[in-house]
Amino acid sequence: MQILDGKQTSETIKQEILAEVEQLMANGGKRPHLAAIIVGHDGASETYVANKVKACRDCGFDSTLLQFEDSISEAELLNEVKKCNRNEEIDGIIVQLPLPHHINEHKIIEAIDYKKDVDGFHPENVGRLYIGMPCYISATPKGILELLTRYHISTKGKKCVVLGRSNIVGKPTAALMMQKDMGDATVTILHSHSQNLKEECLQADILVTAIGQPHFVTADMIKDGVVILDIGITRVADSTRSKGYRLLGDVDFDNVAPKCSYITPVPGGVGPMTVSMLMLNTLAAAKHTYYPKE
């Protein structure tokens, strides 16, 4: 069994990005600039966004953090997004999810200029991913494929089971894993209404879990030699930790890991990859890689 070290891989990728940015600057180019919008004070969301802002520094990017109170109206938030769209200094925009219930997430995501949608959440980018057109691929699926590629783990023709059908992780992961010349895998998506869940998981050569239920995947649900990517990150109260909690993935790691050929830890697996993929998308935005400058 080998650990897929997302933390180390992500550090390497950020160093590669920094080297490219220094080259861009030496050639008179513009520093990539990410705008991150967050509403409210959810601890996990604040940590994720702080990690993204720090990653911008690591990569030599500029960043703008816009934090609003929970009381902000949908119209006011739409206006803030539109200001970022118009701001020519800003290459990439993310709005951290979830948003408060009085704000329609779909409306906000649709308001982001899809050419600056470095999360790849806008319907334009989602649709393009499905039909194999150039686009921003959302960071978690992109991070999964990048991690597998860097460890020389082929997905071609493999049976890939995705546990979870969220718009952020499950659906785009399935789309990327089945896509021609990308994952090229045979993909099954499982969700809360799926039947024979255990039997389906036992078929998997590659298992991606994104359901947010600690220890959901147990050793009897997987076959020997499976590759597991655990996307779940749940905070569980733990008074022995200075932060008062610890992070648990969807997989019963201690019992499952010995049966795997490769597995990601939580933390330190796909999480850090997600951040470095966001940086790659922001670099692509600054370079107009997917959407040429008009």
Ligand code: GUN
């Ligand atoms: N919330 C959880 N993951 C993400 C992500 O990748 N991007 C944004 N914007 N919000 C999230």
